[in-house]
Amino acid sequence: MTTYVKEHTFEHDWGTVTSAHWRKYPNSLQPHVVQVDTVNREIDPDNMRFRTRRLLSLKYRIPSWVQMLFGFKLEGLAVEEADCDLLNGTLVLRSHNHTFRSLFRCDETCTYRVHPDNPQWTLYRQEACYHVMGFGKTLGKRLEKMAIQSAGEKSDRGIEVVSALAQQIQEHDPLPPFTIPTRRPPDNTQTDATADNGNSPSRLPSSLSASPVPSQFPFFPSLCLASFASSLNSLLGRRHHSQSGEDRGAALSAWWGTGVAVAAAAGGLRARLLSTGNAVGRSMSYALFY
16 A cells, blocks of 8 residues: 655635635546536534535546556546535545445545644645555556556646636635634524624624524525425325325425425525625535535
């Protein structure tokens, strides 16, 4: 097994850099990533945290003699699991190859965090482990060395892409400087500790005080659940009482109403996130809807 480690400092704040990350693929400098599909999203508004799982469709660019060794084109899937912690200002991405796992394994962890020496910078760290199996020790080590070399080139290109996108955001769509938020009181009501001039540590920073993100997320599942329950009740009631064409049409309309409600709620959520104008809302919008 061979390990690759790289660190880089982006001279942009964490909110801008992570927003650039969600726009990263596809790009012309990394054509091996053909497509990215989000298959799961989890939002934890109480802890200001969200997680995503994405599938990356890849075309491995390898020397022709290596491709002849495998006997087929190396095209497959990789799985990426992202954990974004807004309270601590960290975005952790863990990925691994799903295809050809019996022949070689690539396990990678990438982290974006607020730079410890400058809060307006972002520290990026990449760690990757490569393990080739079934080709003997000598050939396996050679293939792992080639994988490390390729990983270094791809990493440099990825950093170049994120830097360019972050610069583009800074110039054309600037975000307020990112400040790590603090937790709100559980009941979201103003207490004596928060009834001051905004300097209490129990409040969000002033740059995020207008952000509806923590309080707006609960409406989305509630609306979807209420709409779904209403439609389900309507459908089951008609199924037990009649099977006429008129009632089946009404039941179909109820299900259609559910879809419209869900779509409207999703659109409303995206609009609210983008309208916040801060790094938290913008970063979460890019993660959930792009």
